[in-house]
Amino acid sequence: MSKLQASTHSTASRDQSHNRKWGIASGFSASLVGIGLARFAYTPLLPAIIDAGWFDSSKAAYLGAANLAGYLIGALTGRVMAQNSSTAFALRAMMLLASVAFIACAFPVSYLWFFTWRLLSGISGGALMVLAAPAVLAHISPSKRGLAGGIIFMGVGVGVAASGTLVPLLLQLGLQQTWLGLGVISLAFTAIAWLGWPKQDPAPATASQHPRQSKDHTLKALYAEYALNAAGWVPHMIFLVAFVAHGLGKGLEVGAQYWVLFGIGATLGPLLAGVLADRVGFGRALRLSFILEGICVCIPALTTGSVSLMASSIVVGAFVTGTVPLVLGRVQELLAHHPAQQGPAWRTATVGFALFQAVAAYGFSYLFSATGGDYALLFLIGTGAIALALVIDLVAARRANHAAT
Numbered sequence: 001m002s003k004l005q006a007s008t009h010s011t012a013s014r015d016q017s018h019n020r021k022w023g024i025a026s027g028f029s030a031s032l033v034g035i036g037l038a039r040f041a042y043t044p045l046l047p048a049i050i051d052a053g054w055f056d057s058s059k060a061a062y063l064g065a066a067n068l069a070g071y072l073i074g075a076l077t078g079r080v081m082a083q084n085s086s087t088a089f090a091l092r093a094m095m096l097l098a099s100v101a102f103i104a105c106a107f108p109v110s111y112l113w114f115f116t117w118r119l120l121s122g123i124s125g126g127a128l129m130v131l132a133a134p135a136v137l138a139h140i141s142p143s144k145r146g147l148a149g150g151i152i153f154m155g156v157g158v159g160v161a162a163s164g165t166l167v168p169l170l171l172q173l174g175l176q177q178t179w180l181g182l183g184v185i186s187l188a189f190t191a192i193a194w195l196g197w198p199k200q201d202p203a204p205a206t207a208s209q210h211p212r213q214s215k216d217h218t219l220k221a222l223y224a225e226y227a228l229n230a231a232g233w234v235p236h237m238i239f240l241v242a243f244v245a246h247g248l249g250k251g252l253e254v255g256a257q258y259w260v261l262f263g264i265g266a267t268l269g270p271l272l273a274g275v276l277a278d279r280v281g282f283g284r285a286l287r288l289s290f291i292l293e294g295i296c297v298c299i300p301a302l303t304t305g306s307v308s309l310m311a312s313s314i315v316v317g318a319f320v321t322g323t324v325p326l327v328l329g330r331v332q333e334l335l336a337h338h339p340a341q342q343g344p345a346w347r348t349a350t351v352g353f354a355l356f357q358a359v360a361a362y363g364f365s366y367l368f369s370a371t372g373g374d375y376a377l378l379f380l381i382g383t384g385a386i387a388l389a390l391v392i393d394l395v396a397a398r399r400a401n402h403a404a405t
Contacts, residue, residue: 019198020140020148026196027136027152029189030095034128036159038098038121039067040263041182043238044167044256045175047245051252052175054108057242058369064238065361066115070122071129072354078127079347087135088197090127095190098124102183106176130350133328134343139198149325153270156321161263168256219334219345221396225286225389226327227352229319231360232297232386235378236262236316238361239368240300243375248304258313265317273322274329282329283397289326290390293319294383301379360385 042064049060074094081090101121108114133152140148166185170178240262245255277285292315299312327349335342364378371377 019196022196023136023139023198024148024151026091026193027132027148028155028158029193029196030091030128030132031152031155032159032162033095033098033155033186033189034125034132036156036266037163037182037186038101038125039071040156040160040237041163041167042067042118044164044241044252044259045178046238046242047252047255048167048171048175048178050242054175055111055114057373058365059111061238061365061368062362063111063114063118065358065365066118067122067125068234068354068358068361070119070124071126072122072351072358073119074123074126074128075130075347075350075354076126077123078130081127082131087131088199091131091135091197092190092194094124094127094131095186095193097121098128099183099186099190102179102186106179106183126350126354130347134346135198147274149328150270150274153321153324154267156324157263157265157267157269157317159263160266160317161260164256164259164263168253171252218396218400219331221392222327222330222334223349223352225290225393226323226349227356228385228389228392229290229293229323230353230357232293232382232384232389233316233320234357234360234364235300235375235382236297236313237320238364239375239378240313243300244309247373247375258309261310261313262317262320265314265319266321269318269320269322270325272318273326277326277329282326282333286323286326286330287390287393287397289319289323290386290393293323294386294390297379297386298383299379301376301383 046060046064049055049063050057054060055063078090078094081093085093098121101117101124104117105114105121133149136152137149162185163182166181167178170181173181241252241255241259243255244250244258245252273285273289276288280288296312296315299308303309328346331345331349332342335345364381367377367381368374
């Protein structure tokens with residue numbers, strides 16, 4: 001190889017490395033804006049919205065659920081958006097939509113206005129979840145996808161931690177200013193991600209034979225487990241700050257501190273889950289996560305001690321984000337010999353997740369209103385959902401082992 005050829009090859013390698021890093025940064029930004037902020041910043045804002053008299057506690061809770069309903073719509077339609085334009089165009093549009101929604105929510109024109117923008121915010125988050133990570137990871141070598149995926153999904157946790165830190169500071173300026181500030185931050189990350197998306201969509205995988213029946217049953221069980229997990233997290237995701245601030249009477253500032261702990265857990269969760277899966281396998285790691293989640297979701301219903309609530313916030317936060325790469329890895333593990341089915345299976349899992357989360361959010365909001373604000377009941381029901389996920393996983397594993405013998 002001549003010096004000129006070697007130089008050209010070296011330059012191309014550096015460009016590809018730079019593009020991959022920029023792509024990962026774009027995926028991180030999309031997770032941060034579309035889910036970390038667009039969904040989770042509402043939790044520390046919930047008490048402030050009620051205290052400011054924008055909406056009463058019942059309506060404010062339903063507004064939180066509107067975002068989750070939008071997430072379901074976004075998960076269902078994200079691929080269609082990309083097919084009608086391009087993946088990069090759809091990702092840019094959805095990040096812009098999430099940013100504009102923050103700005104629109106600074107003006108509580110009416111309940112319908114606010115509901116609509118929270119719904120659109122959720123749509124952007126669902127579409128970004130379906131599109132962003134696969135678009136980037138398709139251009140990453142398999143040996144580096146675990147780390148790249150962990151960094152991308154860390155954006156959710158960083159957004160949660162940032163919302164818990166920034167929202168109380170911004171609220172000192174006013175509730176309207178807080179929404180505007182979140183909009184500006186989202187626009188900044190949208191600008192960072194703008195040119196980092198892959199210029200071409202990956203070539204579609206060729207069709208492959210359907211997996212054998214035992215694998216198919218295990219995959220269906222995985223869909224159910226992931227969906228039940230989504231329902232189990234809802235009490236923490238929507239009501240944690242309000243529980244501490246209003247239910248325990250400790251105030252918004254203390255409630256936001258627990259939300260920061262939740263965000264710290266959510267930031268570290270994907271990387272820690274990946275390390276665990278590398279050691280014990282995705283199936284066992286997922287099973288262990290169900291056990292730890294179930295215990296920690298139940299804690300607020302049993303005790304209100306500070307140390308216990310801190311542990312609950314951190315661990316549940318870790319698995320809210322950490323379970324995502326575990327389920328994605330489990331899907332790829334089950335369909336290792338059927339790569340063409342991995343993308344559709346991941347979208348099915350995401351849609352099931354979004355559906356159960358939206359239904360649970362509305363259900364929990366209704367129960368909260370009907371019971372006069374019984375937080376303990378919400379956490380107990382969430383625990384039951386995760387326990388059922390564990391039972392389904394154990395039955396599916398036993399059935400698969402029996403079929404293999």
